[in-house]
Amino acid sequence: MHAFNLQAKPLSLADRLADLAVDALIDEADLSPKPALVDRRGNGAHTDLHLGLMHASALALWPAFKEMAEAALELGEVGVPLREAIGRIGREGEQSMLVTTNGVNTHRGAIWALGLLVTAAALQPKSIALCAARLALLDDRYAPTPLSHGAQVAQRYGARGAREEAQLGFPSVLQRGLPQLHKSRANGHGEQNARLDALLAIMTELADTCVLYRAGEPGLQAMQAGAQAVLDAGGSASLSGRRRLHELDQQLIALNASPGGAADLLAATLLLDRIERDGISQGAF
Ligand SMILES: CC(C)(COP(=O)(O)OP(=O)(O)OC[C@H]1O[C@@H](n2cnc3c(N)ncnc32)[C@H](O)[C@@H]1O)[C@@H](O)C(=O)NCCC(=O)NCCS
Numbered sequence: 370m371h372a373f374n375l376q377a378k379p380l381s382l383a384d385r386l387a388d389l390a391v392d393a394l395i396d397e398a399d400l401s402p403k404p405a406l407v408d409r410r411g412n413g414a415h416t417d418l419h420l421g422l423m424h425a426s427a428l429a430l431w432p433a434f435k436e437m438a439e440a441a442l443e444l445g446e447v448g449v450p451l452r453e454a455i456g457r458i459g460r461e462g463e464q465s466m467l468v469t470t471n472g473v474n475t476h477r478g479a480i481w482a483l484g485l486l487v488t489a490a491a492l493q494p495k496s497i498a499l500c501a502a503r504l505a506l507l508d509d510r511y512a513p514t515p516l517s518h519g520a521q522v523a524q525r526y527g528a529r530g531a532r533e534e535a536q537l538g539f540p541s542v543l544q545r546g547l548p549q550l551h552k553s554r555a556n557g558h559g560e561q562n563a564r565l566d567a568l569l570a571i572m573t574e575l576a577d578t579c580v581l582y583r584a585g586e587p588g589l590q591a592m593q594a595g596a597q598a599v600l601d602a603g604g605s606a607s608l609s610g611r612r613r614l615h616e617l618d619q620q621l622i623a624l625n626a627s628p629g630g631a632a633d634l635l636a637a638t639l640l641l642d643r644i645e646r647d648g649i650s651q652g653a654f
């Protein structure tokens with residue numbers, strides 16, 4: 370008989386989902402060259418963010434993602450108790466993020482999107498996006514209503530941003546990010562180019578409230594048209610696509626138009642892709 374049991378304890382479903390969510394955030398941050406966003410090359414249009422901070426923030430969110438999945442398994446159904454539980458855990462996660470980053474918003478939108486998806490994956494692995502939408506449609510009595518950048522943009526332009534994207538079942542992920550990821554992979558473009566193409570596909574139509582807040586409608590128009598131009602030129606794997614991507618990067622940096630919402634939705638795309646590959650979900654999203 371051995372004094373120590375050297376066999377690793379199998380990971381729980383909540384552990385695995387939290388791992389996948391953090392992996393997706395780190396892959397999103399590392400992916401380069403992303404237009405005007407933080408990546409391996411630099412800080413894009415940001416003065417207060419850098420790659421090390423994005424990594425530290427992603428790791429700090431692991432316990433929140435695990436707790437959300439556990440809440441789903443414990444409560445067992447979509448309803449106000451689960452919505453309010455993940456709202457509380459999400460706000461606590463946001464506090465851990467702010468402590469880690471010394472007050473900088475690195476992943477606010479990502480906690481929302483990936484938090485809902487992790488919760489839904491624990492509950493209904495065969496219809497994750499739909500389940501996440503049902504959760505997002507429920508009211509959380511305890512949610513504060515600060516005049517966030519998103520709320521200001523909603524007043525000025527009518528764009529409902531992160532909340533609406535989730536309530537509609539993440540159309541940017543299901544109808545643009547994931548199909549483009551699969552298409553570019555199938556065309557043999559290589560994993561990094563396929564991920565860049567997925568980000569660009571999301572950017573072509575998203576009403577990104579980060580961009581609207583920072584650069585108004587001209588900024589949003591530049592983001593959407595520029596992303597489409599890269600894809601039309603052959604995508605990230607082609608020489609002319611790369612040239613267009615470089616131009617888009619320069620243009621968005623000049624406009625201060627960092628597409629943070631699109632970046633979150635790329636992380637959500639990578640998460641659903643990982644869940645599918647990991648075998649947690651055997652069905653449709
Ligand atoms: C819904 C959230 C994102 C607040 O949205 P709001 O637009 O008011 O805030 P804010 O401008 O600060 O952040 C929005 C973030 O969403 C991302 N985003 C921007 N545009 C979009 C878009 N069109 N689609 C998706 N995400 C977007 C960006 O990263 C942006 O920074 C969320 O933080 C929230 O309500 N938190 C309350 C706590 C809660 O219930 N948490 C639940 C965790 S599952």
Ligand SMILES: Nc1ncnc2c1ncn2[C@@H]1O[C@H](COP(=O)(O)OP(=O)(O)OP(=O)(O)O)[C@@H](O)[C@H]1O
Binds near residue numbers: 583
């Ligand atoms: N690689 C990335 N680079 C920059 N932002 C990202 C990246 N990945 C995700 N984001 C998202 O972008 C948001 C940060 O964008 P931004 O800094 O414009 O938000 P803000 O705090 O509302 O604005 P500001 O910095 O102008 O005060 C975060 O909520 C985060 O989820």
